Amino acid sequence: MSNTIKKAFEIVQLIEKNQGKYTLTDIVKILGINKTTAFRNLKTLEELNILEKINNLYYLGISLFEMGSKVYIKQIVIEKIHPILRELSEDVNETVNLAKIHNGMVLYLDKIESKRSLQIQSSIGDTLPLYCTSLGKSILSILPEDEMREIIKNINFERTTNKTISNPKKLIEQINEIKLKGYSIDDEEFEEGLVCISVPLYLKHHNFYGSFSLSGPSIRFDQATLLELSKKLKKYKNIIIEKLKH
Amino acid sequence: MSNTIKKAFEIVQLIEKNQGKYTLTDIVKILGINKTTAFRNLKTLEELNILEKINNLYYLGISLFEMGSKVYIKQIVIEKIHPILRELSEDVNETVNLAKIHNGMVLYLDKIESKRSLQIQSSIGDTLPLYCTSLGKSILSILPEDEMREIIKNINFERTTNKTISNPKKLIEQINEIKLKGYSIDDEEFEEGLVCISVPLYLKHHNFYGSFSLSGPSIRFDQATLLELSKKLKKYKNIIIEKLKH
DNA sequence: GCTCATGGTTTCACTATATGAAACTTCGTT
DNA sequence: AACGAAGTTTCATATAGTGAAACCATGAGC
Structure with missing residues (x-):
């Protein structure tokens, strides 16, 4: 159920492990997912400030800081x-x-x-x-x-x-x-x-x-x-x- | 694109605004979404520890704290x-x-x-x-x-x-x-x-x-x-x- | 202790929506 | 200038999320 959310979360978790290390292609290889899917999900996550892209490398985004502060x-x-x-x-x-x-x-x-x-x-x-x-x-x-x-x-x-x-x-x-x-x-x-x-x-x-x-x-x-x-x-x-x- | 992720994020944002205030039905009413969809997404978010349910009321989950600490x-x-x-x-x-x-x-x-x-x-x-x-x-x-x-x-x-x-x-x-x-x-x-x-x-x-x-x-x-x-x-x-x- | 109402949960048919192969663009390198 | 590698877009397809309706659990009122 709601695999899309889980897949997105998997990406975020990967980035959490190694910030600033992975590029789109890396993520695709490591998680064994389709490039287009990864691309779109990354874009969405970026839009939501859940991830941040700098020089095609991904970092955790500021939304996570905001929400994390309020747990x-x-x-x-x-x-x-x-x-x-x-x-x-x-x-x-x-x-x-x-x-x-x-x-x-x-x-x-x-x-x-x-x-x-x-x-x-x-x-x-x-x-x-x-x-x-x-x-x-x-x-x-x-x-x-x-x-x-x-x-x-x-x-x-x-x-x-x-x-x-x-x-x-x-x-x-x-x-x-x-x-x-x-x-x-x-x-x-x-x-x-x-x-x-x-x-x-x-x-x-x-x-x-x-x-x-x-x-x-x-x-x-x-x-x-x-x-x-x-x-x-x-x-x-x-x-x-x-x-x-x- | 990737609307599912955005919808899920909308829910999380709502919970962020008022932790421990909203029940499934409240969320459905406020966001104007389908009950089943909300139910499933909430369940997934809960599984991922992004949200936490206590007495049918939702709170931000510990995953957000974990990730937020690493931004x-x-x-x-x-x-x-x-x-x-x-x-x-x-x-x-x-x-x-x-x-x-x-x-x-x-x-x-x-x-x-x-x-x-x-x-x-x-x-x-x-x-x-x-x-x-x-x-x-x-x-x-x-x-x-x-x-x-x-x-x-x-x-x-x-x-x-x-x-x-x-x-x-x-x-x-x-x-x-x-x-x-x-x-x-x-x-x-x-x-x-x-x-x-x-x-x-x-x-x-x-x-x-x-x-x-x-x-x-x-x-x-x-x-x-x-x-x-x-x-x-x-x-x-x-x-x-x-x-x-x- | 029964009935009703409210809210949470499950089912299932449907189609909208995410998917992925392939084509295309961009950019940096030789 | 040509090549390759990486990112981006297109589009047909079917999977995967959707939502109406049925179902269940709980608690209030009589």
Whole structure:
């Protein structure tokens, strides 16, 4: 049903993956669709400012920015939480990330970069696997048991570092630990030299299953520091829950 | 051409205007389309997470947030400018807004609220007329002459306060003044009690015609203060231009 | 607890509408 | 100037979206 919309969306998704990389012909080849169809759909999408064409290369268009700014979670949840996360970031002088679960993945919602942060590893709007980020593990720990197991069942474990969790058993073990401790750690499990610590964030009224984290280089994030940070995270978590109660 | 996409977009635009207000039947009535068509398109849009249905009411979906976060202007321009605007906001302790021109309107791109700001008058992603905001007038002052005149020709002047500019002649007068002074003021021209001051921002390399502003209650924004703020704005403008030079 | 009304959902025949092969244009390169 | 590669337009065709009508679910009123 309504294949045309889906086809158009497929094109937009392709452009989302690689902005400024693809030309009409590329798109036709990659998606295996007819040239004329692609041409017309691209034209329409351009007219609607959903895509933008510069030198025959396609980019996401400004309509998406406009509409994206008005999504409930952005206007209500993120905007309200943002100033609190900003305080946290200034308090500990580290980079803060906010995320929620979406389609069995971690979706990055907000980010406050500390002045001393170097690497840019994630951008708002990115999605990453649940099992290799502290954010994801935190979220898993607050999901209803059966939902959590269903999601884990469908995970395809892929290593990105030699510390990456590589099987469901180990993941579930860690999740049980997180449930007790109230926070999760990613100790270079996704990227060498990068350590993150997260606390889960459940906002009942907004049907929000998410988490937020502090991240930085492993040199700075030793055991003692992590314990300190976990306390800070929990403190700000309570502030957020209080603010978004109704 | 590709009417299906346009029809779908029309629906999304309607939802954008009033999230959580419309049901299938409402949409059918408002847009004057067939019920079955609307039903199917809504279903598809829902499947793609472009729309979300809660209790038969439609909201913008999370796909729009994801894609919106990756629009060039957001990832490159806004993210880079944001920390500078944050400094400005903290420096003067007032609310900062960033905007660009889009379809002859002011499009709000970013906002840093000061702790003492009360009213929320604009949200990121909103569009407002050019002639009744300081942001818009600043932008008009840096557009190529013919483009500026073309845009002004198409403006439908509508008063929202008794100070609103109500004819092209007065607007062009003010624009010429702004060109000399290097900043523009909105003295309760859009909303009673609200004063804004903006400087234009042209980023050649990014083909960016925009501006940023400070805004607050008229009590606080007297003549002397405005002069001070204009100097601050110009200072930060230069910092931004320097940072986004290449 | 039955009836009615309202709004959401499904069916199915129809034709309007999107499709795609081929022709054509544009532009940059040799 | 000729060639090739990429974008654009044409037009016949049939697929895929359309919409009237029937159907179902829910909730209000009696």
